[in-house]
Amino acid sequence: MIRLNGIRLSHSKNTENCETRDLECPKRITVSMSQHIGAPAQPTVKAGDEVKVGTKIGDAETYISCPIHSGVSGKVTRIGEMLLPNGKTCKTVEIESDGKQTPDESLAPPKITDKASLAAAVRESGCCGMGGAGFPTHVKLAFDENKTHIDTLIINAAECEPYITSDYRELIENADGIIGGMTLMREILGIERVCIGIEENKPKAIKLFRDKLRDKKGFEVLKLRSAYPQGAEKVIAYYATGRVIGEGKLPSEHGMIVLNASTTGMINTYAETGMPFVARRVTVDGDAVGNPSNIRAPIGTPINELLAAADTDLEGMKRLIAGGPMMGISLYDPSLPLLKTTNAFLAFRTEAEKIKTTPCIRCGRCIQACPLGLMPCEFEKAYDRGDRDALNRLKINLCMNCGSCTYVCPAKRPLAEKNQLAKGFALSHK
Numbered sequence: 001m002i003r004l005n006g007i008r009l010s011h012s013k014n015t016e017n018c019e020t021r022d023l024e025c026p027k028r029i030t031v032s033m034s035q036h037i038g039a040p041a042q043p044t045v046k047a048g049d050e051v052k053v054g055t056k057i058g059d060a061e062t063y064i065s066c067p068i069h070s071g072v073s074g075k076v077t078r079i080g081e082m083l084l085p086n087g088k089t090c091k092t093v094e095i096e097s098d099g100k101q102t103p104d105e106s107l108a109p110p111k112i113t114d115k116a117s118l119a120a121a122v123r124e125s126g127c128c129g130m131g132g133a134g135f136p137t138h139v140k141l142a143f144d145e146n147k148t149h150i151d152t153l154i155i156n157a158a159e160c161e162p163y164i165t166s167d168y169r170e171l172i173e174n175a176d177g178i179i180g181g182m183t184l185m186r187e188i189l190g191i192e193r194v195c196i197g198i199e200e201n202k203p204k205a206i207k208l209f210r211d212k213l214r215d216k217k218g219f220e221v222l223k224l225r226s227a228y229p230q231g232a233e234k235v236i237a238y239y240a241t242g243r244v245i246g247e248g249k250l251p252s253e254h255g256m257i258v259l260n261a262s263t264t265g266m267i268n269t270y271a272e273t274g275m276p277f278v279a280r281r282v283t284v285d286g287d288a289v290g291n292p293s294n295i296r297a298p299i300g301t302p303i304n305e306l307l308a309a310a311d312t313d314l315e316g317m318k319r320l321i322a323g324g325p326m327m328g329i330s331l332y333d334p335s336l337p338l339l340k341t342t343n344a345f346l347a348f349r350t351e352a353e354k355i356k357t358t359p360c361i362r363c364g365r366c367i368q369a370c371p372l373g374l375m376p377c378e379f380e381k382a383y384d385r386g387d388r389d390a391l392n393r394l395k396i397n398l399c400m401n402c403g404s405c406t407y408v409c410p411a412k413r414p415l416a417e418k419n420q421l422a423k424g425f426a427l428s429h430k
């Protein structure tokens with residue numbers, strides 16, 4: 001079951017009119033080899049190697065993975081290791097920049113003539129979902145046409161989390177690039193219907209795309225309600241097609257492909273220039289930020305350089321979140337590097353509120369708020385009594401950790417947080 005009602009959040013899109021600016025080239029970048037869902041990449045360079053912008057520095061043979069490229073020109077100084085916010089470690093490639101930003105001369109636009117060459121090109125581009133999930137994009141495009149017919153391409157431009165305007169700026173600043181990516185995929189994959197879903201709180205973007213797509217047959221703009229989590233893949237797919245993505249299934253198995261708007265723009269850039277995914281736009285906002293901004297920086301840039309570029313009070317900052325306030329993660333160290341999947345950094349002067357929880361009053365609001373029709377209050381009880389079977393029966397694996405249940409709970413139960421623990425507990429012993 002999918003519910004479309006969603007919850008109403010304050011938008012706080014303070015940076016919607018902030019044109020993207022480029023960060024001054026960082027002196028050093030640290031590029032994580034674990035940037036996406038699936039197997040981490042392995043470094044393909046060693047200390048002392050010269051690299052340029054776009055040089056491949058990591059790759060994996062595993063299907064669900066993609067290569068990683070340098071966002072600066074300079075010299076590899078070290079193959080290191082990094083502790084990720086999720087507690088795991090991964091390899092890193094550290095590069096000292098020469099400040100010249102020389103592009104790798106081997107880069108050239110790929111030859112894309114059919115579905116296989118499109119998927120291969122997208123893999124080579126290092127593209128993974130830029131909206132936060134980080135699923136390698138080529139996997140979404142490499143469906144088996146003998147088993148499924150793709151009739152709909154959905155471009156996800158909902159950007160329903162408060163504060164974040166990174167996709168919105170892509171819509172405004174690179175509308176033609178997004179349309180180029182949509183057109184490329186429509187033509188190569190023979191898709192009948194291409195729609196772009198934009199929340200109604202972005203009227204300028206809706207008008208821009210309606211004007212540009214007016215005479216293009218098979219293209220449409222979906223005006224989405226401003227309700228969280230409208231941009232969740234299962235929710236937007238249901239809104240656009242009425243189809244429910246089944247447990248463990250990909251959208252392609254239901255005849256559709258869902259891509260983030262910035263990802264679509266990135267695919268178009270690669271198709272036109274051959275420049276892979278080496279840099280991205282991030283929103284920097286929060287009450288510790290003096291100059292809320294949208295900034296483009298090479299992947300691997302230390303976060304504190306992005307914060308400094310937005311006049312953040314680094315001394316007074318008490319909390320730093322990567323992503324939005326609903327699904328983002330708190331970071332313990334502002335010197336960690338920018339990842340391909342990070343769309344925002346939010347810096348606040350206050351510590352997280354110490355919330356007093358009270359017993360569950362069985363009001364059912366958490367169940368009503370769950371976009372996937374799950375039962376968060378029952379997850380909590382099952383987890384507290386260590387009942388793995390019940391957690392699996394209740395489908396804890398489907399929880400996408402959107403936080404809607406925590407947000408509406410009058411007893412302030414930490415439901416989404418418990419769900420994460422419960423998921424790990426249930427799945428690790430299956």
Ligand code: SF4
Pocket residue numbers: 369370371372373374375376398399400401402403404405406415416419
């Ligand atoms: S965090 Fe999980 S259980 Fe809670 S509302 Fe979101 S999907 Fe449902």
Ligand code: SF4
Pocket residue numbers: 359360361362363364365366367376377408409410411412413415
């Ligand atoms: S919203 Fe909170 S109080 Fe209401 S049923 Fe869910 S856990 Fe219990």
